[in-house]
């Protein structure tokens with residue numbers, strides 16, 4: 001087995017035993033990035049010098065014994081997670097040269113554990129998109145077939161993990177951006193409960209929906225990453241004051257009990273969604289049977305307001321975005337246009353040149369929907385719908401522990417196929433948006449392939465703070481569904 005093939009867990013074990021070093025593993029991954037990333041284009045920044053220095057320090061800690069889990073593990077970050085001294089662009093021209101003065105809390109936690117920060121990953125500008133085609137810099141490609149998108153907005157993260165360029169990655173999920181690219185690239189993506197992971201140092205898109213989470217090669221690695229990044233943070237006022245469990249114990253629970261005692265709900269409204277690809281539908285059916293075979297009881301449930309989720313999300317998210325992105329005005333951060341002679345024109349020119357089309361569209365939608373006279377009709381109503389969606393899940397979780405659904409209606413589409421059709425693009429989020437609206441956790445687990453060999457995942461969602469059930473059921477699925485080669489040949 002080549003070094004780059006090792007999962008996070010395997011690499012960590014071998015390092016602890018002294019059979020491999022962090023420097024060797026980091027070098028192997030950097031070599032692989034050097035050889036293949038011009039084909040995939042997952043990275044905006046590869047931080048070779050710092051990564052090797054961090055790996056050297058990790059090896060010293062490992063040699064002393066009692067190094068924490070994750071020490072020496074090379075991890076890459078979506079480029080909207082602030083890294084002190086390392087460019088953080090958000091996939092945008094407006095932050096093209098922005099170098100943060102501080103680390104995001106998740107980055108400090110990874111550093112404390114001795115992880116190695118190998119680089120920063122491409123994304124849709126300010127996390128707005130479902131395909132990575134909105135990056136201001138270049139298009140990341142799906143490693144299973146480079147004519148296809150990797151999904152978005154954390155497409156760089158999912159493509160990097162699938163390509164075996166890093167042991168694991170962090171992404172962010174506002175409406176599906178961890179789970180959907182995870183599904184399209186054949187890797188595991190976990191969106192934690194809102195408040196579980198600190199957002200301090202995550203550049204905000206829609207603050208009430210955003211959550212950082214892991215993208216990994218398997219479910220066990222997702223649990224290990226969760227152990228490293230969760231916990232209350234006084235620097236984030238929305239961070240929950242709850243203790244984080246040892247997430248890996250969920251897998252032990254599966255090993256001893258399977259899924260006995262677990263009830264899985266299938267929302268009947270999801271069968272009414274139009275345009276579901278037949279391979280997605282059959283993968284979903286297979287996953288349902290596997291969960292049943294593993295001992296779960298599968299029941300029919302109802303989420304009556306599911307049909308309004310896309311409309312409500314595409315009001316709430318742009319409203320919050322329009323407020324959050326107001327700070328990029330050419331005065332405080334990033335790009336400033338110097339051609340104008342007065343302040344108002346400087347604002348106008350900076351934003352016109354710095355923001356791409358999709359970001360400008362959303363700022364305009366959000367500003368309009370929040371303006372006097374329209375607030376109640378749009379933002380106010382969308383917020384009421386959001387409350388109804390939360391209520392739907394609360395009722396559903398009275399009779400089931402986990403909700404099963406597809407991740408996206410289709411496997412990864414071709415580059416350019418939907419760029420002129422924002423509605424189709426927005427509808428591709430139909431299964432993932434609700435978890436963000438309700439603040440509940442969701443995981444996408446690889447479950448099959450389309451007839452043209454593109455990966456297809458399924459999604460599991462659970463009660464707030466019950467990531468343990470997701471990991472347990474996800475682990476069962478992963479162990480049981482035979483998927484052939486686990487990573488693409490580059």
Ligand code: GLN
Pocket residue numbers: 127128129130152153172173174175176177178205317429
């Ligand atoms: N595709 C959705 C959007 O564009 C979700 C993005 C995300 O989760 N960051 O808003």
